[in-house]
Amino acid sequence: MPQKDAQTEKNILFAGIDLGTSRSSISASNSTREWVESYVGWPKDFISQQVVGKPVLFGAEALKHRLSLDLSRPLQHGVIKEGIEKNEDAVKEIIKYLIELAKPEDGQKIHAVVGVPADTLKVNKLAIRKAVAEFAHSLMVVSEPFAVAYGLNLLNNALVIDIGAGTTDFCIMHGTIPTEEDQKTITNAGDYIDDQLFSYLTEKYPNSKFNKNMVRQFKESYSHVRDIPDEIQVEIPVGGKPVMHDIKNEIRRACESIMPAIVETITEMIARFDPEFQVRIKNNIVLAGGGSLIRGIREYIQDALKEYGPCNVISVEDPLFAGSDGALKLAKDMPEKYWEPL
Amino acid sequence: MISALLRKRELRIRQNILKGVYEDNLKIIGIRRPVIARNRLFYVKKAVPILFIAVLFALGHWDYIKISSFSEKEVTASPALQKNLLPFNPAVPPAGDMLSAADYQGLLSSPDISISRVFGLGVKTIMIDPGHGGTDPGAIGKMGTMEKDITLDIARRLRERLLKYGTYNILMTRNDDSTLPLNKRVELARMSKADIFISIHLNYLPSKPINIIETYFFGPSSDEKVLKLAEKENAGSQYGMNEFKDMIEKIGETLKLQESRTLALSIQKSLFVNSSRNKGDIYDFGVKRAPFVVLLGVDVPAVLAEVSCLSNKKEEVELNDERHRDNIARYLEAGILDYLHKGELQYAAKRRAD
Numbered sequence: 001m002p003q004k005d006a007q008t009e010k011n012i013l014f015a016g017i018d019l020g021t022s023r024s025s026i027s028a029s030n031s032t033r034e035w036v037e038s039y040v041g042w043p044k045d046f047i048s049q050q051v052v053g054k055p056v057l058f059g060a061e062a063l064k065h066r067l068s069l070d071l072s073r074p075l076q077h078g079v080i081k082e083g084i085e086k087n088e089d090a091v092k093e094i095i096k097y098l099i100e101l102a103k104p105e106d107g108q109k110i111h112a113v114v115g116v117p118a119d120t121l122k123v124n125k126l127a128i129r130k131a132v133a134e135f136a137h138s139l140m141v142v143s144e145p146f147a148v149a150y151g152l153n154l155l156n157n158a159l160v161i162d163i164g165a166g167t168t169d170f171c172i173m174h175g176t177i178p179t180e181e182d183q184k185t186i187t188n189a190g191d192y193i194d195d196q197l198f199s200y201l202t203e204k205y206p207n208s209k210f211n212k213n214m215v216r217q218f219k220e221s222y223s224h225v226r227d228i229p230d231e232i233q234v235e236i237p238v239g240g241k242p243v244m245h246d247i248k249n250e251i252r253r254a255c256e257s258i259m260p261a262i263v264e265t266i267t268e269m270i271a272r273f274d275p276e277f278q279v280r281i282k283n284n285i286v287l288a289g290g291g292s293l294i295r296g297i298r299e300y301i302q303d304a305l306k307e308y309g310p311c312n313v314i315s316v317e318d319p320l321f322a323g324s325d326g327a328l329k330l331a332k333d334m335p336e337k338y339w340e341p342l
Numbered sequence: 343m344i345s346a347l348l349r350k351r352e353l354r355i356r357q358n359i360l361k362g363v364y365e366d367n368l369k370i371i372g373i374r375r376p377v378i379a380r381n382r383l384f385y386v387k388k389a390v391p392i393l394f395i396a397v398l399f400a401l402g403h404w405d406y407i408k409i410s411s412f413s414e415k416e417v418t419a420s421p422a423l424q425k426n427l428l429p430f431n432p433a434v435p436p437a438g439d440m441l442s443a444a445d446y447q448g449l450l451s452s453p454d455i456s457i458s459r460v461f462g463l464g465v466k467t468i469m470i471d472p473g474h475g476g477t478d479p480g481a482i483g484k485m486g487t488m489e490k491d492i493t494l495d496i497a498r499r500l501r502e503r504l505l506k507y508g509t510y511n512i513l514m515t516r517n518d519d520s521t522l523p524l525n526k527r528v529e530l531a532r533m534s535k536a537d538i539f540i541s542i543h544l545n546y547l548p549s550k551p552i553n554i555i556e557t558y559f560f561g562p563s564s565d566e567k568v569l570k571l572a573e574k575e576n577a578g579s580q581y582g583m584n585e586f587k588d589m590i591e592k593i594g595e596t597l598k599l600q601e602s603r604t605l606a607l608s609i610q611k612s613l614f615v616n617s618s619r620n621k622g623d624i625y626d627f628g629v630k631r632a633p634f635v636v637l638l639g640v641d642v643p644a645v646l647a648e649v650s651c652l653s654n655k656k657e658e659v660e661l662n663d664e665r666h667r668d669n670i671a672r673y674l675e676a677g678i679l680d681y682l683h684k685g686e687l688q689y690a691a692k693r694r695a696d
Contacts (some may be wrong), residue, residue, distance in 0.1 A: 005388055010405030018358060075511060087599055087664065088665075105571055113363075117518075121494060122488070122491040123487075123491050123495045123661075123662060123664075123667065124662070125370045125662060126370060126371075126485075126659065126662035126663065129370060129371065129664065140363055140364070140367045141367065141370070142363055142366075155352065155355050155359060156355060175355045175358070175359075176355075176358055176362060177359050177363055177366065178356075180479065180488075181477070184519065185518065185519060186518060187517070187518060276419065286528070305488075325677065330360070330363065333360055334357065334363070334364070335360065338360065338364040
């Protein structure tokens with residue numbers, strides 16, 4: 001691996017950024033690691049500006065004040081917000097905020113690698129470059145699952161599955177930069193689970209009051225596939241009074257709703273490879289993204305693939321930072337001469 | 343020794359990958375121009391009409407060829423021009439009853455009447471067909487932008503826009519990057535009983551550095567007499583276009599032809615007028631009749647819109663901008679709505695207010 005000399009290290013801050021639909025994170029060469037929920041909110045009017053006391057809010061804080069804000073989740077899959085301008089601004093604000101979190105020193109150059117969901121990357125490369133360009137001296141954009149794979153040193157014969165909020169991205173690594181055929185995106189992902197869970201709960205408890213945000217929190221706390229011994233009870237208000245609700249089966253059904261499509265895509269992608277490599281790839285399946293935190297998901301996939309022979313599925317240790325850590329590794333490894341023209 | 347070799351190999355792979363990332367990003371900002379793998383596809387596409395004509399010639403349908411290759415090309419989206427260059431020669435000479443040829447022509451050429459309105463048909467289902475997909479990338483621009491991604495993105499935006507009205511059922515032939523052969527798309531449109539079918543594509547002109555917009559429709563020559571008759575008999579019916587189709591099998595083709603053309607004119611007009619308002623250097627290649635398979639097999643009004651031109655470098659850069667793609671979706675939406683609401687005073691007033 002090419003080692004940068006101490007001089008260069010000092011003047012340049014390398015940053016790996018993972019721009020996610022739901023959460024975005026940054027890992028920098030000064031050991032900063034920070035994340036934020038990918039929400040940007042601007043006060044709706046003068047009064048709300050007084051209330052929130054800031055011109056722009058991010059993440060959890062933005063969500064908390066969402067009633068007084070124009071809220072944007074810029075990379076949300078396939079959804080058109082009123083005013084595209086806002087969307088682009090939102091990407092810009094998130095990047096700016098993340099880079100500020102990394103606390104670059106004065107005069108320090110920033111070289112950034114930005115990982116974005118594969119689907120977003122296809123048609124938004126330029127827009128994302130434009131949004132980041134203001135805050136970095138040189139930058140490269142890559143697809144998120146590729147950044148994860150690179151970070152884990154899975155350069156050859158591996159399949160990375162990044163289960164995000166808007167999309168699930170599949171990426172096969174076989175010793176080169178993944179081409180179009182090595183990557184596939186499906187829309188069965190976290191948001192889809194939320195929608196399913198919301199409708200299941202509405203069906204089961206028509207009189208209880210809950211919203212999409214609550215449903216998302218239930219999912220994040222209790223998501224699982226296959227049977228688990230624990231009871232899952234949550235508090236939801238009915239007629240103003242908090243009442244305990246059993247949501248175990250609904251959570252499981254909602255989480256399992258994305259699995260058939262994922263399993264099908266895995267088999268389809270692996271089947272395209274030379275049989276000799278198929279075995280190696282099957283032993284190197286890596287789950288990343290928020291979806292990799294679903295309890296039992298590894299076992300579910302292993303079971304589902306049983307008939308195709310043994311396979312080994314692992315989950316990344318830290319899904320929140322796997323993308324940005326990989327992007328940082330890419331940034332550090334990238335030869336200096338490659339940065340210049342960009 | 344072996345471990346050293348392995349390490350060396352890994353290093354080489356790593357260097358390869360890093361270089362790949364670098365070159366990919368160069369391509370995004372348009373510094374290096376990789377070889378365009380598209381030329382062959384393009385010629386294949388253009389060869390289809392020629393082949394079709396040859397087949398027709400062999401079958402002796404010379405009349406049809408004259409129409410499709412000469413008159414239609416002249417027709418543009420402008421309603422004024424459209425009246426002068428009426429593309430349809432009545433296939434059946436008017437019988438000696440009270441309907442004269444002028445009546446048919448008046449009906450057919452009027453930009454103010456949409457047949458779905460005349461018949462009081464409710465358009466319920468709109469099927470959007472993002473061109474190409476999966477292993478077929480379509481045209482590939484110099485920066486690596488793929489037609490299949492752009493068409494899918496525009497189609498999604500169009501769907502969101504149309505869904506907002508709450509009155510249409512919007513279907514997509516594909517909603518992800520999957521390979522879908524043409525016959526499958528046709529089958530989908532048939533099975534889902536879509537009332538309108540819109541295929542979205544991008545143009546690619548390797549030899550000309552221009553940007554053009556054109557819209558195609560398909561239809562054999564028409565029998566207007568039956569059309570006129572059907573109008574009288576069926577005014578105010580509550581049938582959906584598709585249910586209605588079965589009843590008017592005889593005039594089905596005529597209806598489809600006329601409707602497809604009206605829809606194509608409406609879309610082309612909206613696309614061109616709006617796009618050229620933003621930038622001047624766009625050419626209006628008008629509405630054309632062409633035997634595209636997707637249009638051929640669909641039983642309902644079907645058009646294929648070439649909404650932009652990927653071979654034009656400036657255009658490619660803009661297509662990478664979300665706003666531009668959203669605008670195109672907006673123009674398509676306006677074209678479709680114009681078609682659906684033709685002759686409605688309320689709608690016309692609302693449009694003027696916009």
